[in-house]
Amino acid sequence: MPRVNTVLGPIPTEELGLVAVHEHIGYGMPGSELDTRWWKTPEERYDETVPKLRQFHEYGGGTFVDATGICNGRDVNYYQSLSEKTGVHIVASTGFVGGDTALPFFARATVDYLAAHFTHEITVGIGNTGGKAGIIKVGVSRGGRMTDLDKRIYRAAARAALATGVPVLTHLAIDAENAIAIFTEEGLPLDRVLFGHVDDGVNADKTRDTWIADQGGRIGFDTFGYETELPDPPFWARPRKERLEHFLRFIGEGRLHQVLASADANCSPLGWPGVEGHTVNYIFEDLIPDLRAAGLDEAAIRTIFVDNPASFLSIAN
Amino acid sequence: MNGNPPAEGPTVNTVLGPVPASELGVISVHEALLSVVPGAEHAFDVTIDRAEIFEALAAKLRDFRGHGGGTIVDSTGMFHGRDVRLLEALSRATGVHIVASTGMGPEELLGGYFLTPQTNPPTPWPAEKFADLFGKEVTEGMVVPRVERRGAAGLVTTTATREGMTATDESLFRGAAHAAVSTGVPVSIRFGADAVHDLEIVLDEGLPAGRVVVGGLDRTDAYAAGWPLAVARRGAYVALDHVGTEGDGHVSDAERAALVAELVESGHGDRVLLSIGTPGVSKGEPTRDLTPEQPWSHLLTTFVPLLKTRGLSDEDVQRIVVDNPRDLLTVGPHAAHEQEVA
Ligand SMILES: [Zn+2]
Numbered sequence: 001m002p003r004v005n006t007v008l009g010p011i012p013t014e015e016l017g018l019v020a021v022h023e024h025i026g027y028g029m030p031g032s033e034l035d036t037r038w039w040k041t042p043e044e045r046y047d048e049t050v051p052k053l054r055q056f057h058e059y060g061g062g063t064f065v066d067a068t069g070i071c072n073g074r075d076v077n078y079y080q081s082l083s084e085k086t087g088v089h090i091v092a093s094t095g096f097v098g099g100d101t102a103l104p105f106f107a108r109a110t111v112d113y114l115a116a117h118f119t120h121e122i123t124v125g126i127g128n129t130g131g132k133a134g135i136i137k138v139g140v141s142r143g144g145r146m147t148d149l150d151k152r153i154y155r156a157a158a159r160a161a162l163a164t165g166v167p168v169l170t171h172l173a174i175d176a177e178n179a180i181a182i183f184t185e186e187g188l189p190l191d192r193v194l195f196g197h198v199d200d201g202v203n204a205d206k207t208r209d210t211w212i213a214d215q216g217g218r219i220g221f222d223t224f225g226y227e228t229e230l231p232d233p234p235f236w237a238r239p240r241k242e243r244l245e246h247f248l249r250f251i252g253e254g255r256l257h258q259v260l261a262s263a264d265a266n267c268s269p270l271g272w273p274g275v276e277g278h279t280v281n282y283i284f285e286d287l288i289p290d291l292r293a294a295g296l297d298e299a300a301i302r303t304i305f306v307d308n309p310a311s312f313l314s315i316a317n
Numbered sequence: 318m319n320g321n322p323p324a325e326g327p328t329v330n331t332v333l334g335p336v337p338a339s340e341l342g343v344i345s346v347h348e349a350l351l352s353v354v355p356g357a358e359h360a361f362d363v364t365i366d367r368a369e370i371f372e373a374l375a376a377k378l379r380d381f382r383g384h385g386g387g388t389i390v391d392s393t394g395m396f397h398g399r400d401v402r403l404l405e406a407l408s409r410a411t412g413v414h415i416v417a418s419t420g421m422g423p424e425e426l427l428g429g430y431f432l433t434p435q436t437n438p439p440t441p442w443p444a445e446k447f448a449d450l451f452g453k454e455v456t457e458g459m460v461v462p463r464v465e466r467r468g469a470a471g472l473v474t475t476t477a478t479r480e481g482m483t484a485t486d487e488s489l490f491r492g493a494a495h496a497a498v499s500t501g502v503p504v505s506i507r508f509g510a511d512a513v514h515d516l517e518i519v520l521d522e523g524l525p526a527g528r529v530v531v532g533g534l535d536r537t538d539a540y541a542a543g544w545p546l547a548v549a550r551r552g553a554y555v556a557l558d559h560v561g562t563e564g565d566g567h568v569s570d571a572e573r574a575a576l577v578a579e580l581v582e583s584g585h586g587d588r589v590l591l592s593i594g595t596p597g598v599s600k601g602e603p604t605r606d607l608t609p610e611q612p613w614s615h616l617l618t619t620f621v622p623l624l625k626t627r628g629l630s631d632e633d634v635q636r637i638v639v640d641n642p643r644d645l646l647t648v649g650p651h652a653a654h655e656q657e658v659a
Binding site (some may be wrong): 070121126202 | 354355356357359360362393396425426427428429430431432433434435436438439446448449453460462463466601
């Protein structure tokens, strides 16, 4: 029976519903917890988060994939309480957003150790929470090229993915030749990898999205909503129309079954100000209406937000 | 929040609040109570049982106190396992004064928040921001991450990369010095490849040399280069902070004792500090998992007698284990140390 690990335990794939495949309850760079300027009381954190998840649920959202890696403020027992109280399935990640977010203990670790750690978090649980990871996060450090540590993390992720059947999700799809070489060497089929952030404003030009798709990878247009039109856009923002056209062009070339889409929003950011007005609900409030307006039918929308994530997230055995 | 009445006269910041400097007794100035390699707290095969850690540390602190110890300085900084509430409970339970530190380093031990911030480009933190972060741990209290601030840090500690100070290490050193100048607590530095060079960086920020302790001066490279004497001449404190460690890049206790005698004979007895530097409990560093039962009392039971055989008087010893670290840790504005012995 196809299943997915959520923070409250495995669920049948049929129950996932509409999936936001790359989101964050709250993200902060490691060390940001030392800087009181970002601190929020538990009341504030729940207050900023619960209404967004409830709204997501009321819009028909089923599953929220939290792509926050180890050391980035990942907080599984908090996610468990949020999931239990709002009814939204939450899938947590093992792995790292990039080598530059792995703290020294992990930065010094071997590929074997990292693979054992990821596997433990998928099969036994994360810390003492009992919650198991449903996805493995990897990524490219700041600077545009994979560092040695990034590569060790990708290789360990590939091994843990093969051992457990859980898929891999990447932060950035630049330097994809190196990433694909590692996955291929390790024997991980590329449909078990979601190459994320191909649509981001800084890297879209440098990302070989069609080439990655030709190799068999899944493609994540998963920074929808980070728009230059926002009152205070982040440096990775992109004009709304440009991103939408990029997405439509990409699926128009017969790649509908390879795409996933998400908003990469923070419900309540941990170590940065966040982006005012941007939430996971962009998917319902802006993106799906835009896709309908562009002529996509309900079957295509279901493929992007329900069927593709179900096939990607199902533990492969 | 702390149990001590307001102290009169010169004080030292302990985890239970300011304590009169005269009450500290014998001080071990460069220790680590709980040491956790950043990130190890998330590792699947590392167990952090605070009750078990408390029990182990309390036994070691009682042993230290039983042999005449008064104060332990936890110089691990703010990001290497520091657990302020645990330290408070340990101090209360054992009667040993505990001075905790702010600061961090070297670059390799920092979190990405400081090295690759979410800005374009991701420029590492400059000295002023570190100064502000560390200074507030003295003026507003040490952080329990994302929860609360507790008592004031008693010193700022930082370390340079062993192969040589990096640009971010230099920002840490300058930031630490700046925080010390503005708050009156001292700075502890562990040098990288060149003790004198690294000391000059903090002095360049206007910090009097008498407010600085240089650690690691019983490393074989420091010994060979003559840095202990050079640092003392410059007016900073010389920490021989691996007492009991032989090999592993450090001189023997016999050489260490000879070095102390030499510093005292050359008129630098008021600049010498001693410490053991073996963590009470260590997590995330497999080679250090087995820590000795009685790490900190070795200073008084074994090393002090060795110093006496090298001709040190009781007064010399008293100065080194009580007076010098007390003067270093005493909070307040300090005049530059005028010593420049030829
Ligand atoms: Zn993300």
